[in-house]
Amino acid sequence: MARVSLVVLLVVGAVACSDERPSVPSSNAPSARTTTLAAGGSPESEVPDRRGALGAAAHAASMLPDSGDAQWTIPAKNYASTRYSGLTQITTENVSGLQLAFTFSTGVNRGHEAGPLVVGSTMYVVTPFPNILYALDLTQPGAPLKWKYEPHPSSAAQGVACCDVVNRGAAYWEGKIYYNTLDAHTVAVDAATGKEVWKTKVGEINQGESITMAPLVVKGKVLVGNSGGEFGVRGWLTALDAATGKLAWRAHTTGPDKDVLIGLRFKPFYEQDRGPDLGVSSWPSDMWKYGGGGVWGWISYDPELDLIYYGTANPSPWNPDVRPGDNKWTAGIFARDPDTGEAVWAYQWSPHDLYDYDGVNELLLLDLPIGGQTRKVLVRPERDGYIYVLDRQSGEVLSADPYNYITTTRGIDLKTGRPIENHEKAPRTGKVVRGICPAAPGAKDWQPSSWSPKTGLLYIPHQNLCQDEEGTEANYIAGTPYVAAIVKMYAGPGGHRGELTAWDPVGRKEVWTIKEKFPVWSGTVVTAGDVVFYGTMDNWFKAVDARNGKELWRFRTGSGIIGQPITYLGPDGKQYVAIMAGVGGWPGAIVAAGLDARDSSAALGFVNAMKDLPGVTTKGGMLYVFALP
Amino acid sequence: MCLPFRNRENLRRIRIRGSARRLALASSLLLVLSACEREKRQFETWPPSAAASTAVREVELQPGPPTRSVDVRGPYANNAFGVSEGKRLYNQMNCSGCHFQGGGGIGPALMDAEWIYGSAPENIFETIVEGRPNGMPAFGGKLGTDQVWQLVAYVRSMSGLLPKDIAPGRNDDMQVRSQEQATEKALPQQSTLPPSGERP
Numbered sequence: 001m002a003r004v005s006l007v008v009l010l011v012v013g014a015v016a017c018s019d020e021r022p023s024v025p026s027s028n029a030p031s032a033r034t035t036t037l038a039a040g041g042s043p044e045s046e047v048p049d050r051r052g053a054l055g056a057a058a059h060a061a062s063m064l065p066d067s068g069d070a071q072w073t074i075p076a077k078n079y080a081s082t083r084y085s086g087l088t089q090i091t092t093e094n095v096s097g098l099q100l101a102f103t104f105s106t107g108v109n110r111g112h113e114a115g116p117l118v119v120g121s122t123m124y125v126v127t128p129f130p131n132i133l134y135a136l137d138l139t140q141p142g143a144p145l146k147w148k149y150e151p152h153p154s155s156a157a158q159g160v161a162c163c164d165v166v167n168r169g170a171a172y173w174e175g176k177i178y179y180n181t182l183d184a185h186t187v188a189v190d191a192a193t194g195k196e197v198w199k200t201k202v203g204e205i206n207q208g209e210s211i212t213m214a215p216l217v218v219k220g221k222v223l224v225g226n227s228g229g230e231f232g233v234r235g236w237l238t239a240l241d242a243a244t245g246k247l248a249w250r251a252h253t254t255g256p257d258k259d260v261l262i263g264l265r266f267k268p269f270y271e272q273d274r275g276p277d278l279g280v281s282s283w284p285s286d287m288w289k290y291g292g293g294g295v296w297g298w299i300s301y302d303p304e305l306d307l308i309y310y311g312t313a314n315p316s317p318w319n320p321d322v323r324p325g326d327n328k329w330t331a332g333i334f335a336r337d338p339d340t341g342e343a344v345w346a347y348q349w350s351p352h353d354l355y356d357y358d359g360v361n362e363l364l365l366l367d368l369p370i371g372g373q374t375r376k377v378l379v380r381p382e383r384d385g386y387i388y389v390l391d392r393q394s395g396e397v398l399s400a401d402p403y404n405y406i407t408t409t410r411g412i413d414l415k416t417g418r419p420i421e422n423h424e425k426a427p428r429t430g431k432v433v434r435g436i437c438p439a440a441p442g443a444k445d446w447q448p449s450s451w452s453p454k455t456g457l458l459y460i461p462h463q464n465l466c467q468d469e470e471g472t473e474a475n476y477i478a479g480t481p482y483v484a485a486i487v488k489m490y491a492g493p494g495g496h497r498g499e500l501t502a503w504d505p506v507g508r509k510e511v512w513t514i515k516e517k518f519p520v521w522s523g524t525v526v527t528a529g530d531v532v533f534y535g536t537m538d539n540w541f542k543a544v545d546a547r548n549g550k551e552l553w554r555f556r557t558g559s560g561i562i563g564q565p566i567t568y569l570g571p572d573g574k575q576y577v578a579i580m581a582g583v584g585g586w587p588g589a590i591v592a593a594g595l596d597a598r599d600s601s602a603a604l605g606f607v608n609a610m611k612d613l614p615g616v617t618t619k620g621g622m623l624y625v626f627a628l629p
Numbered sequence: 630m631c632l633p634f635r636n637r638e639n640l641r642r643i644r645i646r647g648s649a650r651r652l653a654l655a656s657s658l659l660l661v662l663s664a665c666e667r668e669k670r671q672f673e674t675w676p677p678s679a680a681a682s683t684a685v686r687e688v689e690l691q692p693g694p695p696t697r698s699v700d701v702r703g704p705y706a707n708n709a710f711g712v713s714e715g716k717r718l719y720n721q722m723n724c725s726g727c728h729f730q731g732g733g734g735i736g737p738a739l740m741d742a743e744w745i746y747g748s749a750p751e752n753i754f755e756t757i758v759e760g761r762p763n764g765m766p767a768f769g770g771k772l773g774t775d776q777v778w779q780l781v782a783y784v785r786s787m788s789g790l791l792p793k794d795i796a797p798g799r800n801d802d803m804q805v806r807s808q809e810q811a812t813e814k815a816l817p818q819q820s821t822l823p824p825s826g827e828r829p
Contacts (some may be wrong), residue, residue, distance in 0.1 A: 155762045155763050156760075156762065156763075156766075157766070158762055158763050158764035159733075159736070159763070159764025159765060159766060160728065160735075160736060160764070161735065161764075162735060230726070287649065326763075329654060376804070432803045468803065469803075470802055470803040472697055472720070473720070473800065475721055475722070477723055477725060479766055480722070480723035480726055480727075481723050481725075481726020481727055481735065482723070482726070482768065483726055486730075486731070486802055486803045486805060488803065488805055582698065589734060592735070593733065593737070594642055594738065594743070595732050595733045595738055596731065596732040596733060596735070596738035596740050596741045597732065598731075598732060598740060598807065599729055599730045599731045599732025599733075599738070599740060599806040600727045600732075600805040601729045601730050601732065601803075601805040601806070602730070602731075602732025602733055602734050602738070603729070603732070603734035604729075604734060605732070606803075607732055607734075
């Protein structure tokens with residue numbers, strides 16, 4: 001032992017005088033009746049509508065027509081993204097009697113953010129990576145498996161998925177199920193047989209691209225966008241021909257106008273959004289080429305105006321010091337022509353975004369009485385903690401009201417549409433800034449709200465988090481993370497980390513709110529029976545009264561819930577409610593990926609706010625379907 | 630003029646060995662003499678992307694009579710400078726973007742006892758150079774062999790596998806974990822399955 005020590009000492013002595021550092025490379029189905037579509041506003045199905053007269057009556061007050069309440073053919077229920085069902089069998093009076101009808105294990109243990117689809121008498125379930133599609137036969141007792149389709153995505157794609165290897169669902173259109181795989185492919189699968197119809201590679205994992213979003217099919221085009229704002233991707237929305245999978249158009253988020261598909265029809269409302277090639281000039285040198293602005297969230301469609309709407313994600317990297325300028329068109333909203341992809345207007349709600357407020361949240365297309373007249377609006381509970389109401393024809397911000405605790409801004413200037421920044425909270429390289437609220441996932445992330453035309457309320461699942469952040473050196477290496485920030489999140493004021501808030505967008509006020517221990521990372525659905533369904537990360541599936549938020553029923557699931565609830569009519573004519581459990585996602589990665597809570601910065605800092613989650617839930621993907629006895 | 634004991638680590642090492650004070654005295658004399666020499670640096674390095682060894686094993690099961698895995702410790706297992714260089718590279722090459730400061734996120738945690746592909750230096754070397762199927766990129770050809778060994782040494786320090794006087798003792802950035810030096814040694818365990826590699 002002594003001899004060893006001596007040798008060690010000598011060795012240490014010999015090397016210890018070094019002050020020279022070696023140089024290191026530092027960066028190095030049936031018919032496509034478009035007429036029905038234009039009027040119907042939702043993907044049509046070949047299956048006869050079982051709802052009878054019910055739907056029509058229930059939707060008299062709805063904003064855009066709906067294809068029917070028997071089925072659930074796209075994640076947001078309809079093109080207006082209301083997630084409202086006109087079904088009335090389950091009510092505030094009888095919901096307490098809801099019982100389990102059947103279950104199905106997906107066999108996948110990562111975060112299940114998707115909701116099931118119901119088309120005719122078949123239910124479709126898409127899993128997180130490895131993105132298996134299951135078809136369940138609703139006509140048989142226990143809904144047995146009809147078939148499964150496995151796209152076999154590249155395992156390596158898991159290395160470019162920022163926030164768990166999630167998938168947010170599939171979309172049905174004319175006899176096919178469309179969805180995206182983590183390794184940036186879009187697939188079309190025959191809804192009847194489970195056979196692959198086509199598979200198109202739309203992105204490149206070596207550029208950090210992955211896909212987690214649910215596609216939307218509009219007028220025969222499958223709309224797909226990339227993820228990867230934490231990997232320095234160049235964001236885009238792509239339209240593929242629904243029949244062949246061939247590329248129809250691609251609209252980039254950054255770069256010259258010809259790539260962003262900005263042309264003569266482009267009429268943004270605000271002065272700052274006008275000018276040639278702003279997607280280049282609002283960036284230092286060539287940084288737009290890896291400037292982020294992915295399109296990994298929701299798309300809505302207004303058949304009357306014939307416009308699609310979607311949000312663009314955060315600029316890359318998070319550290320804003322290295323990318324002076326407005327960084328267009330990241331953290332903004334686009335209105336585009338679905339046939340050509342041409343931009344009609346754009347509004348950048350967070351120019352030169354400072355906090356990873358990626359704006360991919362849902363956009364609810366509603367017709368609301370504002371200022372004495374009915375306005376065609378787009379309502380969006382945003383990452384920055386404000387609920388924006390925009391004129392969806394012009395892109396003008398009509399109102400923006402806080403629904404969460406905010407320290408990063410002092411309001412939204414309605415003259416310019418720009419946030420009034422609180423400069424004290426701006427992250428800086430090498431400086432620790434504390435008390436940034438909302439934190440990087442925002443006051444609300446991808447988890448979609450629902451809207452009831454009956455109550456006139458929006459049901460917003462969201463979180464209450466703040467963070468400390470320090471900007472660090474940014475090195476862009478394609479295919480590796482490009483964030484350049486150390487983050488540590490924690491609960492916001494009150495100590496609870498999640499909320500379900502009912503919001504009146506006309507009265508511009510909160511009507512009721514339910515505080516939850518953990519972020520409410522599930523979507524919500526609201527029915528004509530005035531019941532709102534949502535799930536919690538600590539294993540509860542809940543039904544509450546849409547008018548006052550009173551809890552009416554809860555069910556204990558095997559794993560935490562971050563999925564999207566749906567409701568439909570079974571072949572037996574009964575109303576069912578379905579939810580996927582399976583904890584994970586960005587907040588649940590601590591459980592799904594087994595992270596170590598001793599590192600507060602783990603999972604982009606979310607782990608610090610979720611240290612107690614492994615004590616209350618375990619992973620495991622499972623579908624739960626409920627009905628009245 | 631060269632100052633004796635300019636390196637704090639040498640001093641600490643000598644203090645720790647209280648029971649062998651005489652030895653320490655003798656060796657410190659030696660150290661004074663040797664310390665005046667500028668550090669002998671090895672400028673000759675391995676060719677880029679060399680394999681760690683031809684006999685790296687990840688599992689204990691093998692056909693026929695068992696033969697030991699070749700023990701390749703790498704040149705920086707006991708070298709604080711190499712470890713600190715590894716820490717710099719860990720952040721610069723964006724390792725921290727996936728594994729963060731050891732807690733993991735996109736990639737698995739590195740500060741815990743679980744090692745999917747082995748905790749030995751040669752296993753970690755192979756992991757960095759060859760990549761792993763569930764998302765670990767292959768850095769072979771993108772980093773010099775020397776730099777990979779520096780990373781290997783730093784990665785091992787994250788779970789307390791290096792001697793305390795070799796592991797980094799301070800952090801210039803926002804404090805998000807205990808310093809590597811103060812991290813309790815996590816006795817390596819072979820993980821049953823990569824968490825992300827599970828499929829039905």
